[in-house]
Amino acid sequence: MSKTNDEEHGGAREDEGPVDDRAQFSALLEDSAEDLYEHAPCGYLSTQLDGRIAKVNTTLLDWLGYQPEDLVGRKYFSELLTVGGRLYHETHFAPMLRMHGEISGIALELKATDGSRLPVLVTSTVKKGGGGQPLLIRTTIFDARDRRAYETELLRARQAADRERDRLQALTTTLQKTLLPPTLANVPGLDVCAHYHVASVDEVGGDFYDLFPLAAGTWGMFLGDVCGKGVAAAAVTSLARYTLRAAAVYHPDPVAVLGNLNTVLNHEYNGADPRFCTVVFGLLTPDRVHGGFQITLASGGHPPALLMRADGTADILPTPGGQLIGVLPDAHISTTTVHLAPGDTLLLHTDGLTEAHTNAAIGGGERYGDDAFLDFGRALAPTTATGTISAVRGLLDTFGTGVDDDTAVLAIHVPRPHSDEQQ
Template identity: 60%
Template sequence: MLEDSAEDLYENAPCGYLSTRMDGTIAKINATLLGWLGYDRSEVVGRRRFSDLLTVGGRIYFETHFAPLLQMQGEVRAVALEMVVADGTALPVLVSARVKTDATGRPLLIRATISDARDRRAYEQELLRAKRAADRERASVQLLAATLQRSLIPPSLTQVPGAEVDAYYHFASAAEVGGDFYDLFPLGAGRWGFFLGDVSGKGAVAATFTSLTRYTLRAAAVYDADPISVLGTLNEVLKQEYSSADPRFCTVIFGVLARDGDGFLVDLASGGHPPALMLRSDGSVEFIETPHGQLVGILPEPHFVAASIRVRPGDTLVLYSDGITEARIGRGRFDDDGALREFAAAHSPSTAPSIVADIKKLLESFGDGLQDDVAVLAVSVPAL
């Protein structure tokens, strides 16, 4: 049976050992640490202080942090320092030290354990390089996502004479392209088309599907602006893209805004989308119900529901995506108990710019509870 002497265990331990007097003068040092540093024992013991073996930066840290902390606590653990090797190079180390005292508590000497941190330093540097590379890649992805997302949203809304229009898009993630979309565009003869919807999924595939949906809605409206006809055309186009391996569909409200005296007549149809909100000039609020309208892009002959309303002076029509109603608050969702209607009633009557600004503040108040993109489009007629 092999046995190591205590002296051999000390001298050839896998870590460095060092003992100093209370003034820092080195009293004892093992062969392992001498080998790392390239010094003879005679050059160190009784001739140098521990701080003399440190780099300039290490010496400053030792004197301002390490030594005072050791004096106050009697012990320090795993402090990163750099020692100077005989050839002038720096050796990164981790130093743990403890003050030895006599029976009365009087300090006698300091014992230190020193670990070679070169591998750890290289590992940390590699981690840092990897993190920087990942940060650059993340920034590139975020820039691409933001650029792609902006291409799916009109840079500015068409102005409608006699009305105010405004919109807002909340991005849930800087790195993923969402599927919400909206637009408002002229149809000629005093009419304007508008829509707001939500494509299932996120990412590049959803972005492609969103782009197809937007351009199909605009093109179909030019041919036949009847809202149900427009949604029917969209359904025919999206059905061709449907795949059971990667099912894609959308919900959408499409409408036509036509001048009517001092206000506007609105015809709209819904394909499975949350109902539009109407904030009336008298402060009342109503949902423009389009019940049982079915999702677009799945069924061969879906049922779409239309409604006609009049937007009078002082009224505001609001379209929104379900990111707002699905926002998490506490243990439930924001609209579990009709909070959206209550919110609208608290801000009615309003104008398109005002209600969009108020909704933006509401979204900001959700914090981390807002996990999906949100699109908002509002049209109002100025009060007389």
């Protein structure tokens, strides 16, 4: 605002007190409305609805190096933009302005007459007449050079973070894959299927399973859950997996296998950083007399397996008293044996399934639980390995984000003789 105005008013009303100061300020502001428009610290622009420039303030003219007559009635707002900005204007800015009657904080670049570019933030509103009909568009333009530099930096940091996250996820996914068998062994006379549900793409989970041949037509299988997540847990998972496989070859008795793992974990992770896991290990032997398989299961603190029989009944197979592996030097390991007859299906799972929240979407805290899991088995029986895994996947899907821990499931099933299956 002009200095002359200040002095004139100030001089006349010098001794009339604070009330008149207000009047004086008010007069000052009234007087300088035009000046405020012309020399505001931002650009002002009014256009017709089609974008043709009707009025523009001195600040914006100075920024861009134009005279009023270069622009008013001659150019469209979008012509002040870079070509890319013009495309953005046509495809986003103008339609959104029409839709909402206003649009704010859009980052664009203006072209000055000397060829330089000015990064700006643009806000527009549609001025409406008494009947609500749009009359013209008012636009304010802020110099955004500093802010754009800052945002560019922010954007770069964000893109770098996005890339790192992608890299981490790729790494996690790869690591996870190495902890699981690429395919399960093909066991003659047995239908097998497994599924690993990843709760977080950012962290390696601690669940694991495997099924593999042992000597003399017998087979080993295991499924377990290492306490914790992330890289430290992955190291234990890896150790547990190869220890179990090596121990099973050395001496396939399930109690001996888990005892061996217990010794190794105690040995490797003693002192301040104890690591432990729950595991169920099974030895599978074909039953030449009755058909199907004889299975000896040993459990170290692991949730019990679910047996779904050919006759449509289902039960859990308790292995009571089995202790966590890796905690005590001499863990107690309990065993149970079961005959898997034609038509029967055995399902091993980790507690990610039974501890999932059933209605997470609406903020509920209910966990799925062992009883519901048994009911699930009863409803499903009789079934097959693939049928079981597909039903479990469907179940996990219904929980959505309620599955907050990784979940591994392994199902084995003895198909009925072909003639039965036709029924």
